[in-house]
Amino acid sequence: MSSPAGLTALLETQQTVMAAVGGEAHLGCLLTQTKDVLQVTWQKLLPEGEKNLATYNKYFGQRVNAAFQGNMEFEAAGLQNSSIAIRKVTEQDEGCYRCLFNTYPDGALTGTTCLKLYELHEPVLHVGESNSAKEALVSCSATGRPAPTVTLSVLPHNGHFANHSSVGVTNTNGTVTVTTTAVLSHLHDNSTQVGCAVRVLSAPQIEVLVMIPEVKQSSAAGSDEKPRSGNIGFNLTWIIVVLVVVSCVVIVVGIKITALLKQKHQNRLSQRELDMPQTTIGHTHKTKEEQDNEQIQLTPEKNLTSVNPKTSPSIARRLCFDQCQQYSDSE
Structure with a gap:
């Protein structure tokens, strides 16, 4: 059922509504003139015909089709302004919807809005070393549906990108991964930021920023050696201290062992003297004739x-x- 062109102009609605997969979609219709409305009906347009989703009238209130309860609800239930919300949208929710105002005596006033879904994940930005100290290799990857647009930027504008290349790969779930790489040249300090902005259709874009590390600069290469030499000297000092302590312990232990062995030897000599017979005490030398x-x-x-x-x-x-x-x- 369609309304005359003049009456259709009485309804305001969005032609296209964008929604992320798993997010929410909001559809609305507004009468620009006051009319005697008996009922408002929301329908989904399918190849085989229209399918009623929800209705509202001043006698029975709002009703949602049992197949969509928990997934769809009225946000604004009125006879002049009506809007619905679809929760956790999926691919089956994509398509065109109709709002139908049954008026008296003008009949049905209709407006159509189409829901388009998109999928966009946060991009991954990587800054790596290049062959030159004044260059950096920048790479950014983003996955979405349909294929996302990937844009590189540099802040402040003290460098420029060269050798751009972009590659897209279609995944098994229908999403597309786009990877863009470029060489950033004319770097002068470590305050340079690289940005990556991704977008799908007219949905809000997602942007990430990465600071280029100072270690990539040629001046930082020489300064990076000093801490390393300091660490080596620090380690050698500790090694020497440990060796000195171990040597002192070994010397002390050796002295104690020697003292114990000497004491034990003296004890053995004293015990031997105690055990010897006293027959030689008082013995004097006699001549052969006396014997x-x-x-x-x-x-x-x-x-x-x-x-x-x-x-x-x-x-x-x-x-x-x-x-x-x-x-x-x-x-």
Whole structure:
């Protein structure tokens, strides 16, 4: 059902509404003139015909089709101004919608608005080293549906991009990943910022900024060596300190071990002296003749035949003389 062109001009609505996948879509229609409206109906236009989504009238209030409850609701329920909101939109929600005002006596006044979905993820911006110290290699990737537009920028304007290239890859879920690379030249300091802005259709753009690190500059290369040498000297100092401490510990331990061994050796000598027999105490040196006399006195009186052959000649003569003398006295 369509309304005459003159009556259609009485309705204001957006021709196209953009919404992100998973987000919300807001559709609205407004009567520019006051009319006697009996009911407002929202429909979705399908190839096989119109499908009623929700209705509002002054007798029964607002009603939402059971298949869309929880996913769709009235934002403004009125007979002169009506709007609906679609939550968590999906690909099935994409298409054209109609707002229909049943008036008396003019009949139906209609307006049509189309919902278009987009998908856009935050871009990934990377700044890398180039062959020259005054250049930087910039790369930015963004994924969306339809294919996003990727734009590089530099702030402040103390450099410019060269050798632009852009490549698009279609993913299995229907999204497209676009990667743009360029060489940023004429860098003078570390205050340069690189920006990457991405956009899908007429949806709001997303932009990220990255500061170019000072380490990329040629002047920073020489300054980067000083901390390294300082770190090496610091490490060597600690190594020397550790070696000195270990050496002192080894020396102290060696001294203690030597003292213990010496004490143990002295203890062994003292114990050995205690264990030795005291037979040599008071011993004096005697001559050979004194020793023979002592042996004669200890030798019992015996016949000459009992003299031990091993007896020394002096002892044997003495024994013989004594025995002979005793024999003569007895006669």
